[in-house]
Structures are given as C-alpha cells and as structure tokens.
Amino acid sequence: MTSPKLARSPPSTVSAPIIVSSLLTVQTSGSGFTDLTSEIAKFLAEAGAREGAVTLFVRHTSASLTIQENADPAVLHDLTTALDRVAPENAGWRHDTEGPDDMPAHIKTMLTATSLQIPVLKGELALGTWQAIYLIEHRRRPHRREIVLQFAGSTA
Amino acid sequence: MTSPKLARSPPSTVSAPIIVSSLLTVQTSGSGFTDLTSEIAKFLAEAGAREGAVTLFVRHTSASLTIQENADPAVLHDLTTALDRVAPENAGWRHDTEGPDDMPAHIKTMLTATSLQIPVLKGELALGTWQAIYLIEHRRRPHRREIVLQFAGSTA
Amino acid sequence: MTSPKLARSPPSTVSAPIIVSSLLTVQTSGSGFTDLTSEIAKFLAEAGAREGAVTLFVRHTSASLTIQENADPAVLHDLTTALDRVAPENAGWRHDTEGPDDMPAHIKTMLTATSLQIPVLKGELALGTWQAIYLIEHRRRPHRREIVLQFAGSTA
Numbered sequence: 001m002t003s004p005k006l007a008r009s010p011p012s013t014v015s016a017p018i019i020v021s022s023l024l025t026v027q028t029s030g031s032g033f034t035d036l037t038s039e040i041a042k043f044l045a046e047a048g049a050r051e052g053a054v055t056l057f058v059r060h061t062s063a064s065l066t067i068q069e070n071a072d073p074a075v076l077h078d079l080t081t082a083l084d085r086v087a088p089e090n091a092g093w094r095h096d097t098e099g100p101d102d103m104p105a106h107i108k109t110m111l112t113a114t115s116l117q118i119p120v121l122k123g124e125l126a127l128g129t130w131q132a133i134y135l136i137e138h139r140r141r142p143h144r145r146e147i148v149l150q151f152a153g154s155t156a
Numbered sequence: 157m158t159s160p161k162l163a164r165s166p167p168s169t170v171s172a173p174i175i176v177s178s179l180l181t182v183q184t185s186g187s188g189f190t191d192l193t194s195e196i197a198k199f200l201a202e203a204g205a206r207e208g209a210v211t212l213f214v215r216h217t218s219a220s221l222t223i224q225e226n227a228d229p230a231v232l233h234d235l236t237t238a239l240d241r242v243a244p245e246n247a248g249w250r251h252d253t254e255g256p257d258d259m260p261a262h263i264k265t266m267l268t269a270t271s272l273q274i275p276v277l278k279g280e281l282a283l284g285t286w287q288a289i290y291l292i293e294h295r296r297r298p299h300r301r302e303i304v305l306q307f308a309g310s311t312a
Numbered sequence: 313m314t315s316p317k318l319a320r321s322p323p324s325t326v327s328a329p330i331i332v333s334s335l336l337t338v339q340t341s342g343s344g345f346t347d348l349t350s351e352i353a354k355f356l357a358e359a360g361a362r363e364g365a366v367t368l369f370v371r372h373t374s375a376s377l378t379i380q381e382n383a384d385p386a387v388l389h390d391l392t393t394a395l396d397r398v399a400p401e402n403a404g405w406r407h408d409t410e411g412p413d414d415m416p417a418h419i420k421t422m423l424t425a426t427s428l429q430i431p432v433l434k435g436e437l438a439l440g441t442w443q444a445i446y447l448i449e450h451r452r453r454p455h456r457r458e459i460v461l462q463f464a465g466s467t468a
Contacts (some may be wrong), residue, residue, distance in 0.1 A: 005339040006337070006339075014330065017329060051333060069373045072409075074405075074406040075407045077407075078418070079422055081405070117429060118427065119333065121333060126371065126460045128370075128373070
C-alpha cells in the first residue's frame with residue numbers, strides 16, 4: 001500500500017476525549033532557554049492523560065517555544081547566536097521605545113513558535129530521544145511568563 | 157512539587173467536546189498585516205465556545221499567520237523589514253515566473269506559521285494583553301485568502 | 313456583522329470526537345523534501361476520518377515540517393537555498409562534533425515546524441490547491457525519521 005521508503009503502524013483509537021487546562025507561570029532569569037519538559041510531564045500525570053495531545057501557548061510576543069536537542073548545551077548557545085544574527089539589535093528598527101532588545105525579541109518570536117502541539121501516547125509525551133520542550137526568553141531582563149497548557153484526549 | 161521559578165494552576169476539566177468548523181475569507185489589500193482577532197472572537201461567540209482550542213489554517217503558500225504585538229504599528233513595519241531582509245527580492249531565486257515577490261513570499265510563509273492553535277478558556281481567547289492574531293499577506297497585490305477556523309471543546 | 317473585506321461561512325458542528333494515532337516512518341535519502349500528503353490522506357481514509365484535524369509531530373531536531381507549493385520543483389530548491397543562507401555551515405558554531413551540517417540542521421528545524429495541524433472537512437484534508445505537506449531532511453546523509461500522526465474528530 002505504501003511506497004518502500006514509508007511505513008505506518010496500525011492506528012490505535014480512543015473515544016470520548018476530555019480537555020484539561022492549566023496555566024504554567026515561568027520566572028525567567030533573562031534571555032535564554034528554560035526546559036519545560038518535566039513540568040509538562042507532571043501536568044499530564046496529574047491529569048491522568050492517556051492518549052491525545054497537549055497544546056502549549058505562550059501569552060507573550062517577546063518569548064516563544066521550540067523543541068530542540070537536550071544533550072549538548074552548545075546547541076542552545078548556537079541557536080541564540082543564529083537568532084541574534086537574523087534579528088540583531090541596533091539594525092534600524094523603528095520600534096525602539098522599550099529598549100534595543102525589544103524589537104529583536106518580537107522578530108525572534110515570529111520566527112519560532114507561539115503555539116506547539118505534542119502527541120501523548122500511553123500516558124507519555126511522544127518526544128524523540130533527544131527532544132526537549134523549551135521556553136525561549138528573548139528579552140535581556142528576567143520576566144514572568146505565562147503558558148497555557150491544555151491536554152485533549154482520553155484519561156485513565 | 158515544582159521548582160521555585162515555576163508555578164502551575166490546578167487543572168480544570170471538561171468532557172464531551174464538539175468540533176465547529178468555518179471558512180473565513182479575507183480580501184487583502186496587498187502586502188501587510190490583517191488583524192483577525194475580533195473576527196475569531198465572533199466565530200467563538202456564535203459557536204457558543206466555552207473551553208477548548210481554536211485552530212487557524214491558511215490555505216495558501218504565500219500568506220501566513222503570526223501572533224504579535226497589537227499596540228505600536230511600528231512593530232508590524234519592523235517585522236516586514238525583518239522578513240524582507242531574510243527573503244529579499246532579486247536574490248538569485250530560480251522560481252521567478254510569477255514575479256519577483258513570489259519566491260520571497262513562499263520563504264516568508266515557511267518561516268512563519270501556516271497553522272496556529274489558541275486555547276479558549278471561559279469562552280474567551282486565552283491571548284495575552286498585547287497579543288493579536290494576524291494574517292500576513294506576502295504578495296504585493298491584493299489577494300482573496302481562505303482560512304479554516306475550527307473550535308474543538310465544550311460549548312454553552 | 314463583519315467588515316466588507318471579511319466573510320465567514322456558517323459553522324458546521326460535529327460531536328463525540330475520537331482520536332486515532334499512528335506512527336509514520338520515513339526513510340529519507342539525504343537533505344531535501346519528502347511529500348507526505350498522499351500518505352496522510354491514506355491514514356485519514358483508513359481511520360474513517362470525517363471532520364476534525366490531523367496533527368503531525370516530528371520526533372527529531374534535525375528534520376522538520378512545512379506546507380509549501382507542490383507545483384514547481386524550483387520552489388523547493390529556493391527554500392533550501394534560503395535556509396542555507398540563514399544557517400550556513402562553518403559559520404562559527406560551537407556544536408560541531410556531529411559534522412558541519414548538524415548545527416545548521418538544528419537551526420533550520422527551529423525556524424520551520426516540528427508540529428503542524430491540518431483541518432479535515434468531509435473526510436478530506438482542507439489543503440489549498442497548491443499546498444503539499446513536506447518533511448524536510450536537514451542532514452546531508454539519509455536518515456530514518458519518525459512522525460506521529462493523530463486525527464481528532466468524527467468518523468464515518
């Protein structure tokens with residue numbers, strides 16, 4: 001049925017999903033990455049999540065989400081460098097009343113993710129071995145950031 | 157249970173979600189941002205949405221979505237500048253039969269969002285204070301753009 | 313009710329959604345695009361999907377997803393060029409133990425999509441005429457990539 005380079009497992013089905021919502025507050029310590037993976041796993045455990053998906057939504061325009069390698073910290077350093085090169089400070093931005101790091105923060109947010117969805121299978125986040133879920137703070141100073149968590153699916 | 161810099165609200169749960177779908181058509185007036193927030197709020201009100209999430213999906217490859225600051229118009233101007241710098245016209249693109257602004261439009265679409273998900277809590281979009289939902293037209297000329305709206309969750 | 317440049321179709325509603333999950337494995341032949349559209353349509357047909365949405369989630373940090381033009385292969389070539397310009401090899405990255413194409417692959421993944429959601433209406437993917445769903449392999453060598461597929465909605 002499928003071409004040789006594609007394979008697909010038999011589908012598993014659940015019915016009667018419920019929706020569980022929660023608000024996660026993260027105090028960042030300035031620009032950089034915060035690993036949210038274990039906190040989201042705790043939320044799913046408390047919700048009794050079995051099969052479905054969890055949605056993350058950042059309620060800000062100068063912080064965002066990404067799923068990235070969790071092994072070598074140099075990866076996170078280089079991702080920051082790459083974003084700084086695409087959205088440098090003092091590059092002729094008109095919006096500068098909130099400081100030179102504000103407009104670059106908006107651009108970096110646009111180029112990464114404000115919302116993310118991760119499937120949940122057998123009660124576990126369906127992440128790959130090397131994947132972690134990160135909040136990226138794009139402002140230089142510490143901020144209090146709010147992330148809506150929402151699981152939709154079946155529960156134990 | 158959580159580390160000091162993280163806090164999470166008690167989960168709220170609803171059951172028996174329904175799915176409500178609609179097609180939103182937007183006539184753009186050429187390249188730039190169209191604020192869709194109030195139109196999506198109207199859709200949710202008509203659907204009687206209470207708790208769940210709304211998905212937006214753009215049915216085009218030269219227009220896209222972003223959630224960005226709604227206060228200072230200079231932010232949208234600078235976002236356009238940033239996208240133009242990453243995807244300039246006349247930069248040696250092979251695909252040029254549809255005009256010099258077409259291939260940059262595809263690149264800008266790839267770097268922003270074709271699908272977005274926003275949680276809905278107590279009947280309201282769970283946006284932050286400064287967030288608005290924008291359609292970005294990347295072509296120079298006006299276009300008729302189609303966006304699928306879909307709410308999944310509980311209703312009043 | 314709506315402004316002249318916006319129009320919205322009457323909402324259609326379904327109840328009692330189910331969730332169908334499957335794992336798609338793709339053997340890539342090195343860097344480039346693999347069109348997943350027909351395989352996802354097969355998954356939806358086998359699941360008896362009617363109305364809802366399908367989520368795709370890539371379980372890797374050096375391969376990602378995009379929805380792009382399916383007509384002119386030059387578009388895919390130019391998208392690759394654009395990503396190479398934003399994330400070139402040998403650009404002073406600290407993370408280089410896995411080869412010069414590894415850190416650029418992580419950056420390209422961050423700038424495109426790890427998760428995507430596509431509405432399903434009347435049993436069909438609600439894609440536009442020119443849209444296809446692509447897996448982008450960012451590493452030079454062939455890799456075996458896993459993508460979680462999940463449909464949530466009503467079934468026949």
